[in-house]
Amino acid sequence: MASEHIVVSCTINGEQQVFLANERDSLLEALRDRIGLTGAKEGCNNGNCGACCVNMDGRIVNSCLVMAAECEGSEIRTVEGLASGDQLSPLQNAFLEQAALQCGICTPGFLVAAEALLEQNPDPSEHEIRYWLAGNLCRCTGYDKIIKAVQQAAGQSVV
Amino acid sequence: MQAVKYARAGSVEEAVSLLQDGGDGARPLAGGTDVIVQARERTRDIDLFVDIKHIPEVVGISHGDDGSLTIGAATPCYQIYGDETIAANYPILVDSTSLIGGTAIQGRASLGGNLCNSSPAADGIPSLIVLEAQVEIAGPNGRRTVAVEDFCTAPGRNVLGAGEFAISLHFPAPAEGSGARFLRFIPRNEMDIAVTNAATQLRLDGDGNVTWARVAIGAVAPTPLLVSAAADAIVGQPLSEETIAAAAAASSAAANPITDMRGSVRQRVHLAGVLTERTIRQAAERAA
Numbered sequence: 001m002a003s004e005h006i007v008v009s010c011t012i013n014g015e016q017q018v019f020l021a022n023e024r025d026s027l028l029e030a031l032r033d034r035i036g037l038t039g040a041k042e043g044c045n046n047g048n049c050g051a052c053c054v055n056m057d058g059r060i061v062n063s064c065l066v067m068a069a070e071c072e073g074s075e076i077r078t079v080e081g082l083a084s085g086d087q088l089s090p091l092q093n094a095f096l097e098q099a100a101l102q103c104g105i106c107t108p109g110f111l112v113a114a115e116a117l118l119e120q121n122p123d124p125s126e127h128e129i130r131y132w133l134a135g136n137l138c139r140c141t142g143y144d145k146i147i148k149a150v151q152q153a154a155g156q157s158v159v
Numbered sequence: 160m161q162a163v164k165y166a167r168a169g170s171v172e173e174a175v176s177l178l179q180d181g182g183d184g185a186r187p188l189a190g191g192t193d194v195i196v197q198a199r200e201r202t203r204d205i206d207l208f209v210d211i212k213h214i215p216e217v218v219g220i221s222h223g224d225d226g227s228l229t230i231g232a233a234t235p236c237y238q239i240y241g242d243e244t245i246a247a248n249y250p251i252l253v254d255s256t257s258l259i260g261g262t263a264i265q266g267r268a269s270l271g272g273n274l275c276n277s278s279p280a281a282d283g284i285p286s287l288i289v290l291e292a293q294v295e296i297a298g299p300n301g302r303r304t305v306a307v308e309d310f311c312t313a314p315g316r317n318v319l320g321a322g323e324f325a326i327s328l329h330f331p332a333p334a335e336g337s338g339a340r341f342l343r344f345i346p347r348n349e350m351d352i353a354v355t356n357a358a359t360q361l362r363l364d365g366d367g368n369v370t371w372a373r374v375a376i377g378a379v380a381p382t383p384l385l386v387s388a389a390a391d392a393i394v395g396q397p398l399s400e401e402t403i404a405a406a407a408a409a410s411s412a413a414a415n416p417i418t419d420m421r422g423s424v425r426q427r428v429h430l431a432g433v434l435t436e437r438t439i440r441q442a443a444e445r446a447a
Contacts, residue, residue, distance in 0.1 A: 004164070024160040026195070046196045047264060048350070059237065059266035065192050066267070069165035070210060113262065134349040135261020 010071045012037070013081030021068040027061075028052045030068035031078060039079035039108040043137070050136030053109035054078045060116045062135075079108035082115060091115055091153040098158070100149035102140035110136050114150045123154055160199045167210040171297045171326060174211050179299050179322030181207040187324040188212070189233035190267035192260065193276040203315075209324075217271075217326050220245065226332030232271025232294070232325040236260075239270065249330065250445060251339035251358060255286040258343055261350045271325045277311040278352075280378035284311065285358035286341045288375040288385050290330050298323035308375070311382035334371070337362040338446030340438045344430050353378045354422040357410065357434035359442040361390075367397045374406065374438070376431045378421075379414035386413045389435055403439050407432035 043051035052063040055077035082089045101107045168174035184206035197203040212233040236256035273283035287307040299322040339360035345351035361372040374389035392405035416427035
C-alpha cells in the first residue's frame with residue numbers, strides 16, 4: 001500500500017508551520033527532510049541513543065519514535081531554537097567552555113534534553129543530571145564534560 | 160518504515176471500528192516507543208496506526224473515593240510517577256515507570272503499551288500483577304476485563320482479539336498494612352532491558368504476620384509469571400530468614416528462562432531468587 005502525503009500543522013521553535021509529510025515519516029524525518037531542520041540527528045533510529053531528541057509539548061521525546069502525523073497541533077522545540085540569532089544560550093556556551101563535545105553528533109540531543117532538565121529543575125544534583133541524560137549516548141567525551149557543562153549552566157561551581 | 164498509514168481515533172468506538180476494518184495490519188498507537196520500531200524494523204507487519212491517545216478515557220489518572228486507582232492505558236510514564244497520590248499509595252508503580260527507558264521514552268511510553276507489547280522482560284507487568292491490576296479491553300463485542308496475570312500468552316502475544324485494544328488499568332485500593340516493591344537487574348543503572356526482574360506485594364498485620372502476598376517475576380519465562388508458591392512460603396507467619404529463603408527458592412524453581420545476550424539460564428534462575436528476596440524485604444519495609 002502506498003503511503004499518502006499528509007498536511008501537518010504545528011508550532012516549531014515558536015513559529016507556526018504547515019508542512020507536507022509522507023504518512024510514514026517520523027518526526028525526525030519530517031524535521032530533517034521536509035522542513036530543513038537538520039540539528040536533530042539520526043543515530044540508532046530505535047530510541048536508544050537520544051541524538052534525535054526534541055522537545056514536544058514541554059517533554060523531551062526521541063523524534064525517531066514519533067510519527068510526523070502525531071504532531072498535528074503540537075509545539076515542537078529543536079536545538080535550532082536554543083540560540084537567539086547569533087547569541088548562544090547559556091547552556092550552549094557552557095558546552096563550548098567545558099569542551100563538552102568532540103564529534104558533535106550527540107550534542108543537539110544533549111542540549112535539548114539538558115535544557116528541558118534545567119527548565120523544570122534549575123539546580124539539579126549530579127545524580128539527577130546523569131539520570132535525566134541516561135537516554136543520551138556519547139561515545140567521545142566520557143560524559144564528565146557534559147555533566148560539568150550542565151552544572152555550569154545551572155550556575156553551580158564546576159571543579 | 161513500512162508504508163504505514165495513520166488515523167487518530169476520537170472515541171473508543173471509532174478506534175474499535177478502525178482496528179476492525181484495518182484487520183491484522185492495524186495496531187493501536189499509544190506512546191509508540193515499541194510499535195514504531197517494530198514497524199520500522201519489520202518485526203511486525205503493520206500498515207495502519209490507530210492513535211488512541213486522544214481518546215479522553217484512554218489517557219489520564221483517576222483516584223476513586225474508595226482509594227482505588229484507574230490509569231488510562233496510554234497515559235505516559237512521567238505522568239504516572241509524577242502523580243503524588245500514586246507515589247504515596249502505589250510507590251511500586253513509580254519503581255516501574257521510572258525504570259522503563261530513559262527520560263525521552265518516559266515522555267511517551269505507557270503502562271498499557273508495556274502490557275500490550277507483552278515482552279517477557281516488560282518492567283511494568285510484574286508490578287501490575289502483584290497489585291492485582293485488571294485491564295479493561297474494548298472491542299467489537301463490547302467491553303471485558305482481564306486480570307493482568309492472564310493477559311500475556313507468549314512473547315509479544317496476548318489475549319487481545321481482532322479489533323480489541325486496552326483502554327485502562329484498574330487497581331484496587333491498597334489494603335491496610337500493605338507494601339510493594341519492584342526491582343530489576345541490569346548491568347548498568349538505567350536504560351537497559353531486564354536480565355531478570357521481580358515484584359512483591361505483601362500485607363502485614365499488627366503482629367508482623369504476613370497475611371497476604373503476591374510475587375511475580377519477569378524475563379525468566381515466555382511471559383511474566385505470578386509465582387504462587389513464593390507467596391505461599393511467606394504467608395501465615397512473620398517474615399524470617401527461612402521463609403524468605405523458601406520464597407526465593409520457589410521463584411528460582413518457577414523460573415524457566417533462556418540463555419541470550421543479556422544473561423544465561425543459570426544467572427537468571429539465580430537472579431529470580433535474589434530479586435524475590437530483596438523485593439520481599441523492601442515491600443515489608445514499605446508496609447511497616
